[in-house]
Amino acid sequence: MSRLLAVDLAKSYRLLNHGPTVLVSSAAGQRSNVMAAAWAMPLDFDPPKVAVVIDKATHTRALIEASGEFVLNVPCRAQAEAVLRAGGTDGRQVDKFAHSGLSGLPSQRVAAPRVDGCIAYLECKVISEPRNQQSYDLFIGEVVAAEADAEVFADGHWRFDGDAKRSLHYIAGGAFFATGEAFEVET
Amino acid sequence: MSRLLAVDLAKSYRLLNHGPTVLVSSAAGQRSNVMAAAWAMPLDFDPPKVAVVIDKATHTRALIEASGEFVLNVPCRAQAEAVLRAGGTDGRQVDKFAHSGLSGLPSQRVAAPRVDGCIAYLECKVISEPRNQQSYDLFIGEVVAAEADAEVFADGHWRFDGDAKRSLHYIAGGAFFATGEAFEVET
Numbered sequence: 217m218s219r220l221l222a223v224d225l226a227k228s229y230r231l232l233n234h235g236p237t238v239l240v241s242s243a244a245g246q247r248s249n250v251m252a253a254a255w256a257m258p259l260d261f262d263p264p265k266v267a268v269v270i271d272k273a274t275h276t277r278a279l280i281e282a283s284g285e286f287v288l289n290v291p292c293r294a295q296a297e298a299v300l301r302a303g304g305t306d307g308r309q310v311d312k313f314a315h316s317g318l319s320g321l322p323s324q325r326v327a328a329p330r331v332d333g334c335i336a337y338l339e340c341k342v343i344s345e346p347r348n349q350q351s352y353d354l355f356i357g358e359v360v361a362a363e364a365d366a367e368v369f370a371d372g373h374w375r376f377d378g379d380a381k382r383s384l385h386y387i388a389g390g391a392f393f394a395t396g397e398a399f400e401v402e403t
Numbered sequence: 404m405s406r407l408l409a410v411d412l413a414k415s416y417r418l419l420n421h422g423p424t425v426l427v428s429s430a431a432g433q434r435s436n437v438m439a440a441a442w443a444m445p446l447d448f449d450p451p452k453v454a455v456v457i458d459k460a461t462h463t464r465a466l467i468e469a470s471g472e473f474v475l476n477v478p479c480r481a482q483a484e485a486v487l488r489a490g491g492t493d494g495r496q497v498d499k500f501a502h503s504g505l506s507g508l509p510s511q512r513v514a515a516p517r518v519d520g521c522i523a524y525l526e527c528k529v530i531s532e533p534r535n536q537q538s539y540d541l542f543i544g545e546v547v548a549a550e551a552d553a554e555v556f557a558d559g560h561w562r563f564d565g566d567a568k569r570s571l572h573y574i575a576g577g578a579f580f581a582t583g584e585a586f587e588v589e590t
Contacts, residue, residue: 233441234572234580235422254420257444259456259539267454267541269446296588304590348535352446352543354454373574385421385572385582387560390590393421395572396583401483403491403577 218333220363227372228362229258231290231336232266234374234395236383239289239302240268241320243328244282248320250312250331251276252303254386256288264359266340271353275307280342281349285326286357290336292368293394294380300390325361335381336364374398405520407550414559415549416445418477418523419453421561421582423570426476426489427455428507430515431469435507437499437518438463439490441573443475451546453527458540462494467529468536472513473544477523479555480581481567487577512548522568523551561585 223231232238237254255269266288270277280286291299301316313320320329326339340357348354368374368381376382376395385393410418419425424441442456453475457464467473478486488503500507507516513526527544535541555561555568563569563582572580 230575234574235424235441235444237422254422255444255446257422257442257454257456259442259541265539267444267539269444293586296586300588300590345534347532352452352454354446356539373578374580379584382583387421387585388417390588391560391585392588393561393585394583396569396581397566398574398578398580399480399483401487401577401579403487 218365218367221366223362223364223369225264225359225362226262228264228338228359229261230372231338231362231364232256232258235385236290236395237299237386239291239299239331239334240270240276241287241289241328241331242276242279242283244279247279248313248329249275249279249307250302250316250318251307252299252386259356265343266338266357266359268355268357269353270355280355283327284342285328286340287323287326287328287330288338288340289331289334290383291331292335292381292383295333296384296392299384323361335368335383338362405552405554408553410549410551410556412451412546412549413449415451415525415546416448417559418525418549418551419443419445422572423477423582424486424573426478426486426518426521427457427463428474428476428515428518429463429466429470431466434466435500435516436462436466436494437489437503437505438494439486439573446543452530453525453544453546455542456540457542467542470514471529472515473527474510474513474515474517475525475527476518476521477570478518479522479568479570482520483571483579486571522555522570525549
């Protein structure tokens with residue numbers, strides 16, 4: 217069981233700043249779902265906002281439009297197979313949590329579940345922008361709660377040691393990069 | 404001198420799919436500029452679009468609003484110091500190309516220069532979305548030309564071997580991750 221610690225909201229952009237692939241989890245009524253998304257990024261610092269692309273054809277889209285909420289979960293290398301399964305199936309046809317071998321955890325501020333075993337969580341409320349949603353499948357969310365796995369994120373910084381808990385960067389067709397070597401440049 | 408090869412526009416999202424930090428280059432009249440941006444992502448496949456956050460306080464913002472064009476350049480580890488310099492200064496006060504030790508290359512389809520030594524280029528024309536630009540500093544561009552360094556991108560895939568030409572993922576305060584190990588998961 218990972219130990220989760222709260223991340224200061226004004227620093228929550230740090231969870232996404234390096235461009236990891238995320239899992240988007242959502243719920244409405246008795247339904248919940250999880251999908252993979254490589255197209256997500258921070259959009260503002262304070263209040264923190266994120267942008268994420270959610271295709272009209274997805275079950276996740278319907279759940280987010282019904283609930284006005286979603287969670288961006290940052291998965292890790294140990295979950296890569298599950299991420300691929302969550303990206304390659306349709307939540308209208310299968311229970312993607314079950315199909316991916318992922319389980320939901322309660323969130324703090326939204327009804328959408330978090331995905332157990334991920335290394336960071338950004339709970340978001342949709343800022344309604346109908347034109348973006350319709351024309352570009354682009355959703356903007358305000359981050360209302362953020363937590364990270366204390367083993368790999370502390371004092372506002374990722375600290376990856378081993379491989380299993382490194383974040384992921386999806387390429388295509390089952391291929392990923394792991395987040396690589398950290399280095400510093402003189403300012 | 405790197406050998407640049409055209410990237411099929413419908414595959415150009417692959418250049419950004421793993422979430423690298425980019426340099427945004429721009430020009431208007433006799434002025435050109437370059438800034439670093441960690442908040443950029445693909446937005447659509449075909450026609451390919453990108454989204455990037457450009458703060459109102461930047462010189463780049465004025466040049467993009469005047470010209471309706473920009474280039475997303477994917478820099479590599481060998482350029483990390485220059486990326487940091489391009490991110491930490493104001494183009495209204497210094498010539499950022501000179502200050503960063505970066506030089507411009509002509510682009511193919513836009514007047515904005517490309518940044519020499521980068522490993523990929525996405526030349527973009529702004530799709531005007533005044534509300535996004537004003538409310539969120541969010542710019543949407545259509546990718547009209549794409550090229551990549553043949554040494555590290557071939558057949559629609561990144562192939563990083565050594566360290567110098569790996570892409571970058573900015574963290575904060577002079578710290579970066581290099582793009583890490585590639586691995587495949589069974590589909």
